Amino acid sequence: MKRVLLKGGRLIDPSTDTDERLDVLVEDGRIAAREHSVTAEDARVIDVSGLVVAPGLVDMHVHFRDPGREDEETILSGSTAAAHGGVTSVATMPNTDPSIDTRSWVEYIAGHESPINVFPIAAITMGRKGESLTEMAELARAGAVGFSDDGSPVVDANVMRRALEYASMVGRPVIAHCEDPALARDGVANEGPASTMSGLRPVPAAAEVTMVARDIVLAKATGARLHIAHVSTAGAVDLVRRAKEDGVDVTCETCPHYFSLTDNEVRTYDTNVRVNPPLRSESDVRAIREGLADGTIDVIASDHAPHSLEEKQVEFDAAPPGMIGVETLLPVALKYLVEPGHLSLGKTIELLACGPAGILGIERGTLTAGAAADVVVLDPERSWTPSREWFRSKSKNSPFIGRELRGRAVLTLVRGEVAFEHEDLAATPDEGDSGEEGDRSARQLPLHA
Amino acid sequence: MLFALGLGEEQVHWTRKHLLGLEGVTRDEILTVLDTAAIFREILERPVKKVPTLRGVTIANLFFEASTRTRMSFELAEKRLSADTLNFSASTSSVKKGETLRDTARNIEAMKVDMVVMRHGSPGAPHFLADHLDASIINAGDGPHEHPTQALLDIFTMREKVGPLAGKRVTIVGDILHSRVARSDVWGLRALGAEVTLCGPRTLMPAQAESLGVAVETDLVAAIRDADVVNILRIQKERQSGSFLPTLREYTELFGLDARRLAHLRPDAIVMHPGPINRGVELSPDVADGERSVILDQVTNGVAVRMAVIYLVSRVRATEQAEDSQLLEGVSV
Numbered sequence: 070m071k072r073v074l075l076k077g078g079r080l081i082d083p084s085t086d087t088d089e090r091l092d093v094l095v096e097d098g099r100i101a102a103r104e105h106s107v108t109a110e111d112a113r114v115i116d117v118s119g120l121v122v123a124p125g126l127v128d129m130h131v132h133f134r135d136p137g138r139e140d141e142e143t144i145l146s147g148s149t150a151a152a153h154g155g156v157t158s159v160a161t162m163p164n165t166d167p168s169i170d171t172r173s174w175v176e177y178i179a180g181h182e183s184p185i186n187v188f189p190i191a192a193i194t195m196g197r198k199g200e201s202l203t204e205m206a207e208l209a210r211a212g213a214v215g216f217s218d219d220g221s222p223v224v225d226a227n228v229m230r231r232a233l234e235y236a237s238m239v240g241r242p243v244i245a246h247c248e249d250p251a252l253a254r255d256g257v258a259n260e261g262p263a264s265t266m267s268g269l270r271p272v273p274a275a276a277e278v279t280m281v282a283r284d285i286v287l288a289k290a291t292g293a294r295l296h297i298a299h300v301s302t303a304g305a306v307d308l309v310r311r312a313k314e315d316g317v318d319v320t321c322e323t324c325p326h327y328f329s330l331t332d333n334e335v336r337t338y339d340t341n342v343r344v345n346p347p348l349r350s351e352s353d354v355r356a357i358r359e360g361l362a363d364g365t366i367d368v369i370a371s372d373h374a375p376h377s378l379e380e381k382q383v384e385f386d387a388a389p390p391g392m393i394g395v396e397t398l399l400p401v402a403l404k405y406l407v408e409p410g411h412l413s414l415g416k417t418i419e420l421l422a423c424g425p426a427g428i429l430g431i432e433r434g435t436l437t438a439g440a441a442a443d444v445v446v447l448d449p450e451r452s453w454t455p456s457r458e459w460f461r462s463k464s465k466n467s468p469f470i471g472r473e474l475r476g477r478a479v480l481t482l483v484r485g486e487v488a489f490e491h492e493d494l495a496a497t498p499d500e501g502d503s504g505e506e507g508d509r510s511a512r513q514l515p516l517h518a
Numbered sequence: 519m520l521f522a523l524g525l526g527e528e529q530v531h532w533t534r535k536h537l538l539g540l541e542g543v544t545r546d547e548i549l550t551v552l553d554t555a556a557i558f559r560e561i562l563e564r565p566v567k568k569v570p571t572l573r574g575v576t577i578a579n580l581f582f583e584a585s586t587r588t589r590m591s592f593e594l595a596e597k598r599l600s601a602d603t604l605n606f607s608a609s610t611s612s613v614k615k616g617e618t619l620r621d622t623a624r625n626i627e628a629m630k631v632d633m634v635v636m637r638h639g640s641p642g643a644p645h646f647l648a649d650h651l652d653a654s655i656i657n658a659g660d661g662p663h664e665h666p667t668q669a670l671l672d673i674f675t676m677r678e679k680v681g682p683l684a685g686k687r688v689t690i691v692g693d694i695l696h697s698r699v700a701r702s703d704v705w706g707l708r709a710l711g712a713e714v715t716l717c718g719p720r721t722l723m724p725a726q727a728e729s730l731g732v733a734v735e736t737d738l739v740a741a742i743r744d745a746d747v748v749n750i751l752r753i754q755k756e757r758q759s760g761s762f763l764p765t766l767r768e769y770t771e772l773f774g775l776d777a778r779r780l781a782h783l784r785p786d787a788i789v790m791h792p793g794p795i796n797r798g799v800e801l802s803p804d805v806a807d808g809e810r811s812v813i814l815d816q817v818t819n820g821v822a823v824r825m826a827v828i829y830l831v832s833r834v835r836a837t838e839q840a841e842d843s844q845l846l847e848g849v850s851v
Contacts, residue, residue, distance in 0.1 A: 260725040261725050261729075264724070268641035273725075338645050338646060382618070383620070385642045385646075
């Protein structure tokens with residue numbers, strides 16, 4: 070029997086409103102106990118005093134480029150990076166090459182070897198062309214947790230309507246990439262002073278907001294479940310807030326870059342800040358933070374989008390959009406949401422773990438007795454600055470390289486197995502309580518290692 | 519060696535290795551360019567129009583977009599300064615074979631080029647080049663972003679015709695959204711204390727244009743009535759396709775400058791155009807060729823201003839290199 074005892078940590082489990090000092094015993098891949106003082110023979114005892122123990126993070130929006138662009142990321146490399154960031158479950162977007170629109174490809178992803186849980190999202194339409202629906206029932210049976218043509222909007226409103234209806238029959242959410250291509254055109258920067266001064270082709274906020282409005286109307290009319298991906302604008306937050314008040318079955322996510330960076334970043338022409346939707350204005354960033362605080366936004370997801378150096382080392386408007394993020398999900402949230410006091414640590418963990426688990430309908434995001442032992446141990450306080458070398462993703466296109474962040478995962482358990490462990494996290498056999506409680510509250514982990 | 523051209527060292531305020539744009543360029547720096555250009559302008563009136571200043575300096579002209587006037591102007595400026603030049607245009611180059619900008623540039627640099635003058639369709643392309651190359655970069659137009667030497671020659675001409683620009687009113691008319699000239703003019707003119715009004719259809723005005731520190735006006739007569747300078751921009755014929763304009767006919771009706779509208783101008787106001795002109799569209803032929811027009815002066819001044827920019831930038835680079843070689847000598851001793 071394999072046992073791990075996490076001793077002396079602060080357990081934060083938003084699924085049970087828990088925030089107190091509790092030991093957590095993991096046995097056979099499940100949570101066996103969470104109590105004030107647990108002793109367990111033969112268990113590997115890990116002293117986590119001064120650290121936070123939380124449900125493993127669930128990143129419901131990643132691009133692992135597998136199949137098709139394995140030079141940029143694979144399911145294995147992406148999963149390793151995820152574990153490095155404290156993420157124990159991901160949902161992979163289907164805009165690979167080929168796209169994930171048949172059972173065999175869904176099975177390929179769902180059954181792939183990985184140190185974490187990988188849940189496939191399948192395409193809404195064949196080849197993500199926005200024309201004919203995929204066999205959603207079969208794809209769901211094969212393991213698809215949702216449907217999305219992410220990367221492209223479903224332009225035809227009738228196709229979107231039918232997709233919502235059909236997916237609701239199958240019991241899976243439709244995850245909408247809301248962007249009106251006629252308004253977005255070939256734009257690469259948020260429309261406003263930043264696009265005006267940089268000369269970069271503008272994308273108006275309305276390109277997102279009008280499509281969010283359309284999809285909310287369709288969700289209301291069909292009664293189907295709609296999840297809106299990568300919300301970036303104040304207008305979209307406002308529409309989702311009102312739709313929720315109106316009883317529409319809608320949820321939404323935002324990404325770390327939409328509450329941490331503004332469109333002013335494009336002034337440097339650094340292609341690592343080219344992303345779609347584009348970085349928005351200061352007032353949008355404020356609205357996103359408010360939406361996270363008041364519950365309008367349900368999830369923080371990374372939209373982890375690896376790109377090769379060759380593809381990014383070009384003119385700004387020639388670079389493909391996207392940035393990696395599965396490893397910096399937590400530290401960016403801690404830096405830009407928790408440190409300034411916009412959100413509590415508990416609320417942030419809820420948005421990073423419980424929220425997405427609920428939307429995907431996966432039994433994750435909780436550490437109640439009997440639950441799968443997907444656990445992250447994090448140091449929530451320490452300020453540090455990621456270097457290019459720190460990342461484990463195959464791609465390095467992060468705008469956060471060289472920026473100070475806060476806190477990070479030091480131990481990631483998936484079904485009780487260690488998926489990532491910081492090398493300095495001391496592990497000692499259970500030789501009884503050292504009797505010096507809290508002596509590591511000021512523990513110093515060299516987090517750059 | 520570079521010589522001082524009769525400009526006192528204390529009057530030279532220029533430490534930039536590149537000229538990527540006029541945003542952030544100071545009043546003193548702009549005045550340094552204008553004063554230097556004035557010296558070159560005088561040389562251009564001499565029977566022998568050439569100075570040996572940049573002998574041994576190699577300049578590559580990289581034009582990824584078609585250009586006649588700017589390219590000829592730069593080439594002439596380089597030749598007048600006795601630099602060696604080489605020309606590169608996208609249509610005849612390896613760009614067609616899929617070579618990246620970075621590779622193209624690095625290959626050119628491997629030929630030991632000291633300076634690159636670049637025209638490119640992507641905003642920020644010169645900034646990208648400056649990050650990747652050791653050579654000095656002069657932006658000859660990057661998409662709708664900036665065209666700093668055009669603005670400097672515009673400003674040189676304005677100063678020549680209407681005097682110092684502090685408090686002067688300059689109105690720029692046309693497709694502001696797609697205009698690199700407008701953006702560079704705004705930065706340069708604002709630095710000198712001029713008041714700038716942008717005028718054009720709402721559809722061709724960039725979002726929150728006021729953030730540039732300018733007034734925005736859609737009525738042409740209201741925009742030009744009090745102006746000291748009216749700078750008319752070229753309207754691209756293809757703007758009809760993106761729903762920017764219903765017809766060129768209506769554009770001319772609303773924003774074209776003709777004799778009738780010229781009557782609203784102050785008697786001493788001048789009319790400018792960066793060229794090439796769409797005669798009868800944004801500018802009627804009688805206005806383009808009329809006594810208010812300083813369009814050909816702009817072209818002449820363009821050579822002098824580009825000589826000044828090339829000279830000032832290469833002066834910084836020469837200083838850097840001299841320091842480097844002193845360092846090397848120190849090491850070898």
